[in-house]
Amino acid sequence: MTNLIGDGLANIEACAQASLALLQRNLTPHGILAASRTEAAIARRYTRIFARDAAICVLAMCGSGDESLEQGAVDSLDVLASQQAGNGQIPKYVDPEGQDADFWYLGCIDATLWWLIAVDHVRRQGAIDPERWQVEVQRATAWLLAQEHQHFRLLQQNEASDWADIMPRSGYVLYSNALWYEVKRRYGLTSIQTTHHHFNHLFNPFQRDLPEYHRARLLQHYARRGQRDPGLYLSFVNLSFAGNEGDVFGNLLAILCGLASESTGHRIVKTIMAAKASEPYP
Structure with missing residues (x-):
């Protein structure tokens, strides 16, 4: 049993290190990409900053102790907030340059949900102003409440x-x-x-x-x-x-x-x- 536990912990640590390395490779000046730049990923438009994927990555990046990933977490939330719709919806994704935003065919409700969760996570780490993104948070919650x-x-x-x-x-x-x-x-x-x-x-x-x-x-x-x-x-x-x-x-x-x-x-x-x-x- 001891060996099984030891092997399991070793595997978890190996996975953690591989995950951090992948996050580093997918990091851009505007945030974290949903996929590495391969021909197939580019063709499917996965080399974008997807709100859902980025927010989940932020949960790992913020608190990782890696300076570039810590900053990348904030950058990812920033670029998504910058393209927030007037009604409060967070886009499904933005392009790597942070210019173009996509809101899917019939909206993308989980993008806004995950973004809010990630914002709260980053705020709780204490490295940013707790009021950062407050206007965007209020708009996002208002948009969700309108669908409740x-x-x-x-x-x-x-x-x-x-x-x-x-x-x-x-x-x-x-x-x-x-x-x-x-x-x-x-x-x-x-x-x-x-x-x-x-x-x-x-x-x-x-x-x-x-x-x-x-x-x-x-x-x-x-x-x-x-x-x-x-x-x-x-x-x-x-x-x-x-x-x-x-x-x-x-x-x-x-x-x-x-x-x-x-x-x-x-x-x-x-x-x-x-x-x-x-x-x-x-």
Whole structure:
């Protein structure tokens, strides 16, 4: 057992060093690129500063102790903020020179969510003014609040308007609302307990207790009709259809963001392990 633990820690350290080296290679004066400059990546426009990818990288770059990566984290958030739309939306991506911004076909809701999470992370490290990006933060949260259902306190979104753009998820999406709960927690936004309550009833409609709100009961009825409890949160819920495929990322985010109870979290992990989703790679 000791050797297994030692080998595991050594592998984690090797992965960490390789990750830092990759971040260094993908760093530009305006921020972190979503992919290294290969012919295929250039053709697919992946050599851009994607808000989602950059924000996740920022969580590792800020606090890494590497001066260039620390600065790159701030630069990435800066360039995305500079191209923020007038309504508050953070772009899906900006070009490497920080000039052109793209907002996808039907918007890109997770870009704004991840940007807000990354901003809070950088602020908490204490190396920048805690009021930095405050105007942009207020606009971004206002844009998200405008898309929040006034009873469920969950975000509604268009088809394929998050990272899973080849999967037609729409309505109330698990992944996006796990992030929304995290944004609410970090920024002290209102109605967070209502968000928590309806998240667990809407994305887990197989519970015995029925929601009091009649529209929630109808959504729950449609979502569970003809289905068995998969042991996971549903990937999305729309009016008359829902996502029964297992969204591993969304379910794990729900656990990490504190939305799943201890028993629900154990059930999710057990289901994912039984499906061998971690093989051959964890």
